[in-house]
Amino acid sequence: MSTPTTGSADDQDEDYDFVIVGSGAGGGPLAANLALAGHSVLLLEAGDDHHCPYYSIPIMQGYASEDADMRWDFFVRHWDNDEVQTNDDKYVGGRGGVLYPRGSTLGGSTAISALVTIYPHPSDWDHLAELTGDPSWGAGPMRELFRRLEAWRGVDAKPLPSDTETQRDQKAGHGRDGWLSTTRANPAVGGREPMFLDIIGAIEQTSRDRYGIAEEVSLPRDPNAADTPPDYQGMAFIPVAVADGHRNGSRERLQDVAAQVPDKLTIRLNALATKVVFDKSRAVGVEYLDGHRLYRASAPADQTAPGHDRPQQPTPTSPRIARARKEVILSGGAYNTPQLLKLSGIGPRAELERHGIDVLVDAPGVGRNLHDRYEVSVVSELDHDYPIFNDSPLDVPDDLDAGDALFAEWRDQRDGPYTTNGSLAAIIAKSSVAKADSDLIVFALPIDFHGYYPGYSRDSVRHHNRLSVLVLKAHTNNRAGSVTLRSPDPRDVPDIGFRYFEEGSAGYEDDVNGVIDGIEIARDIVDHVQTAVTGELIPGRDVAERADLATFVREQAWGHHACGTAKIGTDSDPQAVLDKDFRVRGVSRLRVVDASVFPDIPGFFIASAVYMISEKASQVILEQHRTAE
Structure with a gap:
């Protein structure tokens, strides 16, 4: 199935209610929900819509993560210390780090993940509720959001000795009518x-x-x-995101909603966001480049599948601007969201000035608090x-x-x-x-x-x-990692160090x-x-x-659930980038909805938690914009 509507970079109307950057577990469901509520939404995805057996067949998830048409290759440092870092058998000297694949296709990293969908611990949400003073972050309300997105289709665990099957089902509390099909082997x-x-x-x-x-x-x-x-x-x-033998996730949610409301949801592929556009401190749009494989984490052209050859570093078109009447939302993930914030003038002052970027907000927490399991x-x-x-x-x-x-x-x-x-x-x-x-x-x-x-x-x-x-x-202690700019060129990959x-x-x-x-x-x-x-x-x-x-x-050791680089926090925390409603501090009409938001990594596998915050952000935003104009 191909994407029903993608729009065109040549469209004359570049004004939308919401402009969302990134189609993964954060941005995809959010874009779908806002469009279903009647808002006009432009979703910018830097990759293409690539569909192949590696994507579809659950067992092929390893190949999916190395499919050149669906991946970005980040090479990250686990250690600043060269002696310790080079002892890692996985270290690639020519790339200066260890491979950390990310998705670059419709669906983001949900397109190349291992499909594991395990609910976070209730305490993960209760801690956020305590931090923010907002009970809607608590375990009870967040569980309801999981039920809303879940479509459980698996073979249930057998009842405990004291339970009937009916009692088991009542106690399990699975959602069965959501948009994300989950099952088990x-x-x-x-x-x-x-x-x-x-x-x-x-x-x-x-x-x-x-x-x-x-x-x-x-x-x-x-x-x-x-x-x-x-x-x-x-x-x-182990519950997995599989529907009728196929992978399912953000991509399928977007395709379904685009088919339902094609006049409300526009998906623009091969659109690399370069910065948020501001009118003083108000976010009013997103600047982007139109073209295939523009980001330098893209796989080499000779690794693409037959019929999908792309130039390694094509010359992009002149920047375009998509304007947002209501809000801009960044959902690029734990690496790309802090990069985009910094390119837009929101980040640590010294780092931005070093790269000649005008400082809009001195936000020392942007790109900090990087951590993983x-x-x-x-x-x-x-x-x-x-x-x-x-x-x-x-x-x-x-x-x-x-x-x-x-x-x-x-x-x-x-x-x-x-x-x-x-x-x-x-x-x-x-x-x-x-x-x-x-x-x-x-x-x-x-x-x-x-x-x-x-x-x-x-x-x-x-x-x-x-x-x-x-x-x-899970529940690791390290919070010392960082994502820092290598240059002010939005096509360059940032420097990523976890400091294990x-x-x-x-x-x-x-x-x-x-x-x-x-x-x-x-x-x-x-x-x-x-x-x-x-x-x-x-x-x-x-x-x-x-x-x-x-x-x-x-x-x-390694990890593949990077998070925390634009964390939610209190007014008194100078490292807090976001408030409890995902809003970027110091500006208006700009939010972040992706794995960057977590002050502490939730549960065992992060995809379910990001899907849940996407549903929560949908609630928050729709409450604040009650009617579509």
């Missing part, structure tokens, strides 16, 4: 592969042994059920291949009418292993440094995945006898120890696997002492 798929069943059984037994879960309590549990406590420890399934992987080798992978390249065939049995099953029936994101099952746990809520999720993949580097997606399926048990540490562990904020020891606790759980799972494990490849069983594991974590 069909349990029957795992049952087709004895080795998958072995791994799933190992996760279950590890859960029961570690947490004393009785046999009469069915596993796995549902992490998105409203009655799953935030300190739950045990086996869980920490992830590592325990990779083991098995003594034989997964039989289900026999005769399959685990890739999309050149001839879509041909292909192996697994691809054909997805193509013809929208069924089978390709309808999943590849995860088999998970354990949610509390590390030794956890506070009230669980802070670890440990999950298994039947591939070799140990982080992001160029070519990682093909390397991950090169061997059919690998087991990766991933550890993700001891380079970062206080409490880094807890972060390291929490990840090590997760590695111990991962190894426990592998020890429960009945299939013969011939050895641990990463980090290797010789890395056994906690001091050695700490070195492994410091050098090899």
